[in-house]
Amino acid sequence: MKKIKVFAPASVTNVGSGFDVMGFAIEKPGDEIVLKMTDEPGIKITKITGDGGKLSKDPYKNTAGLSLISLVEHLEYKKGIEIELHKKMALGSGLGSSAASAVASVYAFNELLGKPLAKKELIQFALEGEKLTCGGTPHADNVAACLMGGFVIVRSLSPIDVVNIDYPPNLYCTIVHPHLEIITANTRKILRKHILLSDAVKQWGNVAGLVAGLVSGNYELIGNSLQDFIVEPVRSILIPNFYEVKNAALKAGAVGCSISGSGPSIFAFSKSKNSAEKVGDAMKKVLNGIGIGNDLYISKINKTGPRIISD
């Protein structure tokens, strides 16, 4: 019997101006998965921890299960697999919780089989699981960031075209996760279907600036380019005191700050660990002041993506 344990990281997507096209992996939190090959055919989820009982053990209704099913079918694998899923991050946090489970699952299986597929080829299978979360066409930004590691651009979904870009080696990310659950499908529904061309032009000027700032290590350009004219103004309504948290981060020295994914988590960039910690203190203080419980994560960008861990 072969067995593997894999960690897959949380990810921050949208990254200010880059709605649906940019994302990066962080070092923590992240999910863990254990896969066991069995002789009895079929995929079974034997154990889920850390989900507060919210996730289904039916593999067809579970992100990790459904992703694995699509990969197993593709590879025409005929034996069985048992899954243990250990959620080490909150659901609906805006940190790509479901993507981490999906990626952990397909990455682990590909490793067990001796890497028949390249990392990039796994994206489409992890996306099959993501369909459960977003209720329709999945967006590849969390899956791509989690799987590829580093900073990614999802240039196109059809065909899938994901590109890794450089970023400053000392770029730190501070994340606060306010304890409010937000459903991704709803945060998408509140966005307007049509936008002004003039706003779109300002947005893609910032997207261009963000990529240029990241690859050249120009922090001022990164900070200015994070400004989101389209999505943050709408989604921030769902996060109490969002702008107070953001202003506190900027005042404490953050390079920039915006919503992580569809929220409610909020991320900020800093130029050093020390600065990222100060920024985190300032952000927490605002949430504590209005009685919203929260978690704080401080992390460099995660270059690697998922990795095998020992038991």
Add this chain to the structure above:
Amino acid sequence: MKKIKVFAPASVTNVGSGFDVMGFAIEKPGDEIVLKMTDEPGIKITKITGDGGKLSKDPYKNTAGLSLISLVEHLEYKKGIEIELHKKMALGSGLGSSAASAVASVYAFNELLGKPLAKKELIQFALEGEKLTCGGTPHADNVAACLMGGFVIVRSLSPIDVVNIDYPPNLYCTIVHPHLEIITANTRKILRKHILLSDAVKQWGNVAGLVAGLVSGNYELIGNSLQDFIVEPVRSILIPNFYEVKNAALKAGAVGCSISGSGPSIFAFSKSKNSAEKVGDAMKKVLNGIGIGNDLYISKINKTGPRIISD
């Protein structure tokens, strides 16, 4: 009496997906200007050649004149200036003809005074002249590309934030200018004011990809990222057989092809001079076949922008 002669290059803007935010300078064509300091106060345009009599000699109604007036006022220069403008490129070609005149004018005057301002600071004055052309808020992409040289991102117009980015050293540009005059103000009016968010996301995925492709020298990524979902489908209607020209360019080996600025010029990228020439032949052939006269320019990206030339 002090005198200077300056060349300022044509520029390609929009660059496929980067509507209103991206541009680059080319080596030829370009405008030439001669400035003479005189003791008698006031700005006079003494001579214009190459414009077919279309441009005004009233400095307040001439791009080069109006740009210079705004700069002269800013620098509180009290003596006089005489301008000779030699247009070496067609008006309304989509190659930043008016921007080249405006840039030549402010660049020349700044040189004459011993560079009181940095290049970037001249953008705002050249833009004053551009207001004459676009009938309203000027767009800085042609001016920025022409003045800064190389490849530029206009991240923001207010405040003006222009960034140079790297590009592959062997990137060649083929331009065909079909002899049809298109008025910039009209090509803007035919664009829809509202666009689908889903199209905007595809567009800024490509903008991100284009910047990443240019700085990393990934030609495949550059080519894929040039795809414009918003502007090319509308403006191409004004250019007879645009898609035949584009397909001929791609078939002949071009990395990508789109409209230059607001047209009617069409640009294509190639990986070598030889390829750029083949692409040019293919593009010309289509236009010749339907009896549309045209000019062909083959050029590397112009790193320098404007330069002083001898008489």
